[in-house]
Amino acid sequence: MALLHSMNVPHSNFPLSRSSKIFLNSSFPSLPLQFNKNVKRLESYLPPSASAAASPAFPIDVEYLRREFSGHGATFQDFGETCIAKLKLENGSSANVVLSRGMVTSYKVRVWHGGKVELLHTWVEQEEEDVVIRGGVSSAFSSSDSDEIINDWRLHGISGDLKDCVQMELRRSDKIIREIEMKQIISLREETLSIEIFVTNKGSSPVRLKGCSLVSYLTVSTPEATYAVGLEGSDFVETTPFLPRFGVDQGEEEEERSGFGGEEESNYKQLNEEMSRIYTYAPKSFTVIDRGRRNSVIVGREGFEEVYMYSPGSRLESYTKSAYVCIGPSSLLSPISLEPGCVWRGVLHLNNPNS
Numbered sequence: 001m002a003l004l005h006s007m008n009v010p011h012s013n014f015p016l017s018r019s020s021k022i023f024l025n026s027s028f029p030s031l032p033l034q035f036n037k038n039v040k041r042l043e044s045y046l047p048p049s050a051s052a053a054a055s056p057a058f059p060i061d062v063e064y065l066r067r068e069f070s071g072h073g074a075t076f077q078d079f080g081e082t083c084i085a086k087l088k089l090e091n092g093s094s095a096n097v098v099l100s101r102g103m104v105t106s107y108k109v110r111v112w113h114g115g116k117v118e119l120l121h122t123w124v125e126q127e128e129e130d131v132v133i134r135g136g137v138s139s140a141f142s143s144s145d146s147d148e149i150i151n152d153w154r155l156h157g158i159s160g161d162l163k164d165c166v167q168m169e170l171r172r173s174d175k176i177i178r179e180i181e182m183k184q185i186i187s188l189r190e191e192t193l194s195i196e197i198f199v200t201n202k203g204s205s206p207v208r209l210k211g212c213s214l215v216s217y218l219t220v221s222t223p224e225a226t227y228a229v230g231l232e233g234s235d236f237v238e239t240t241p242f243l244p245r246f247g248v249d250q251g252e253e254e255e256e257r258s259g260f261g262g263e264e265e266s267n268y269k270q271l272n273e274e275m276s277r278i279y280t281y282a283p284k285s286f287t288v289i290d291r292g293r294r295n296s297v298i299v300g301r302e303g304f305e306e307v308y309m310y311s312p313g314s315r316l317e318s319y320t321k322s323a324y325v326c327i328g329p330s331s332l333l334s335p336i337s338l339e340p341g342c343v344w345r346g347v348l349h350l351n352n353p354n355s
């Protein structure tokens with residue numbers, strides 16, 4: 001349970017008119033990858049059985065990772081047959097990543113009063129004989145001809161230092177899923193955590209990725225104190241709840257997922273009512289404010305055209321024990337088409353404006 005505690009089991013405002021939407025740009029510029037001469041790539045240092053050891057089906061050699069990647073702003077801790085990578089900068093910002101799942105379970109930042117706050121909500125559940133981590137930031141992808149959810153990752157390399165940025169590269173490849181190769185770059189900067197997904201079609205036929213998302217569970221005090229700022233005028237459709245911890249219901253047709261549509265009327269939307277929405281026409285970044293904790297986070301996206309937002313609302317008695325809202329970029333209504341040899345890139349940015 002000590003490890004559980006370390007992973008986190010917690011307890012800008014810009015008006016938008018329909019005529020101005022087309023001119024909005026992301027407030028997060030594309031962040032250059034830093035895997036250059038300073039990078040340490042796993043393959044260069046692995047023993048003969050390394051490829052097997054990097055799989056969750058085999059124990060990961062944590063001591064080996066500690067020796068090879070020390071000094072790059074990352075430390076490693078055992079967690080069953082996988083391990084937790086802990087990224088940290090000198091300014092106090094930190095993030096924890098479950099390597100085999102490519103899942104961010106913690107993102108702590110400095111705030112104006114001098115302390116640190118946890119922006120993500122995670123918890124642990126027992127499923128039969130397995131212990132499963134829920135929440136955090138998770139990706140969900142599947143191809144149009146397969147129901148398999150792509151979530152089995154291996155560490156490929158780490159770059160950076162304790163001062164400015166630490167980057168971790170994870171990869172996932174499976175020939176069963178139409179020769180799709182995936183790469184994930186997790187970048188921790190002083191005030192921003194970015195998760196970049198690169199999907200490459202290495203096959204000879206086009207593929208479609210459906211049920212795609214990079215949704216974050218943001219920890220909040222109460223729903224009454226939580227607001228989404230900057231969505232006024234955005235188009236949305238009501239939808240059945242989509243939570244990445246359950247994967248994607250592949251038996252569900254796209255027509256069944258979407259429902260009542262509308263336009264967001266509030267630029268300061270309170271999240272006190274139960275809701276599950278896909279915003280189909282929204283700004284590239286907007287702000288989530290928690291007046292109870294007196295902090296905020298700017299959620300930005302690249303590549304994804306939609307934004308998914310879920311709030312369990314205040315009617316649930318358990319909400320005070322599991323206080324979160326789910327927000328992040330997605331392509332739940334419109335699958336991503338990928339021609340042979342093409343690469344698609346999608347990004348989630350979580351920025352801390354409170355320091």
